[in-house]
Amino acid sequence: MEDTSIQNRRRKRVKVIKALIVFFFLVFITIPIACAIYLGCALYMTNNELMEMSSQYEAQLTITDDLQQRLYTEENERIAAEAELSEAAVSINLENVDTDTVEIEAGDEKPVREVYLTFDDGPSIYTEQILDILDEYGVKATFFVTGEAAEAFPERYQAIYDRGHTLAMHSYSHIYKDIYKDKDSFIKDFNRIRDYVKGITGEDPVIYRFPGGSSNTVSQTDMDELCEYLNAEGVKYFDWNVSSGDASRITLSSDRIVANCLAGINNHNESVVLMHDTSTKYTTVAALPTLLETLSAMEDVEVLPITADTVAVQHKELKEAE
Numbered sequence: 656m657e658d659t660s661i662q663n664r665r666r667k668r669v670k671v672i673k674a675l676i677v678f679f680f681l682v683f684i685t686i687p688i689a690c691a692i693y694l695g696c697a698l699y700m701t702n703n704e705l706m707e708m709s710s711q712y713e714a715q716l717t718i719t720d721d722l723q724q725r726l727y728t729e730e731n732e733r734i735a736a737e738a739e740l741s742e743a744a745v746s747i748n749l750e751n752v753d754t755d756t757v758e759i760e761a762g763d764e765k766p767v768r769e770v771y772l773t774f775d776d777g778p779s780i781y782t783e784q785i786l787d788i789l790d791e792y793g794v795k796a797t798f799f800v801t802g803e804a805a806e807a808f809p810e811r812y813q814a815i816y817d818r819g820h821t822l823a824m825h826s827y828s829h830i831y832k833d834i835y836k837d838k839d840s841f842i843k844d845f846n847r848i849r850d851y852v853k854g855i856t857g858e859d860p861v862i863y864r865f866p867g868g869s870s871n872t873v874s875q876t877d878m879d880e881l882c883e884y885l886n887a888e889g890v891k892y893f894d895w896n897v898s899s900g901d902a903s904r905i906t907l908s909s910d911r912i913v914a915n916c917l918a919g920i921n922n923h924n925e926s927v928v929l930m931h932d933t934s935t936k937y938t939t940v941a942a943l944p945t946l947l948e949t950l951s952a953m954e955d956v957e958v959l960p961i962t963a964d965t966v967a968v969q970h971k972e973l974k975e976a977e
């Protein structure tokens with residue numbers, strides 16, 4: 656009897672121990688493993704979601720960048736087009752005004768008509784060719800340069816100066832949006848091109864042409880203020896009263912450019928002729944020999960470079976100081 660009861664107690668103890676082993680196994684091994692598996696899966700899924708979200712975000716960023724780039728390009732194109740229109744409008748208006756028309760009275764000596772050829776936006780791949788043509792006709796001109804080619808081609812600026820032409824300023828960046836944002840931006844850009852030109856010539860340059868002219872309608876800053884600023888700096892700004900038309904987006908034939916120049920020159924005693932020296936204006940280069948040939952055959956015409964003493968042709972005249 657006693658043996659049976661001892662055996663029973665043992666069995667019970669073994670059962671309890673087994674139950675405890677199972678319990679511990681469940682609590683300390685199975686459940687943590689299950690939890691780990693569950694957490695691992697959850698982590699994997701979250702990771703996947705995160706990766707998908709980040710790739711979507713990156714895609715959106717790229718789209719935003721593209722859009723911004725497109726908007727920026729379109730904005731610049733719009734501003735340039737407006738400036739072109741305003742230049743064209745000014746040229747048309749000026750050509751209709753004939754206060755300066757040459758009047759030759761009987762018995763009078765033929766007056767001397769002054770012609771100032773000006774090349775904007777250079778220097779470029781054509782500068783040297785233009786200089787060679789000008790040399791051929793013994794003519795000096797005025798180059799309103801930007802700083803765009805300064806780093807890569809300083810020799811082009813140097814050549815303009817060394818060969819006796821006027822190295823004049825036309826802003827450093829020529830980006831309307833930046834230059835005309837406010838007066839400080841204008842001054843910053845102006846100082847940059849002034850310092851650069853001074854580095855070439857050794858003297859403070861005193862001739863400037865506003866990108867788009869002083870009467871441009873794209874400036875966000877009052878142009879009177881900028882004109883006054885230049886005046887206070889001892890700098891004379893020059894616009895133009897004859898346009899070659901080569902600023903047009905459609906490339907004009909060299910014959911058309913010559914005809915435009917001569918029509919304007921015939922209308923004025925003092926002609927400041929607007930032309931461009933950029934890598935797309937090959938018809939301007941092609942027009943030069945005929946233009947210079949024709950001008951040299953006109954006995955009453957003198958082709959000169961602009962200097963500080965030249966009477967300024969200005970679309971927007973400086974208001975008298977009160």
Ligand SMILES: [Zn+2]
Nearest residue numbers: 775776866867
């Ligand atoms: Zn320009």
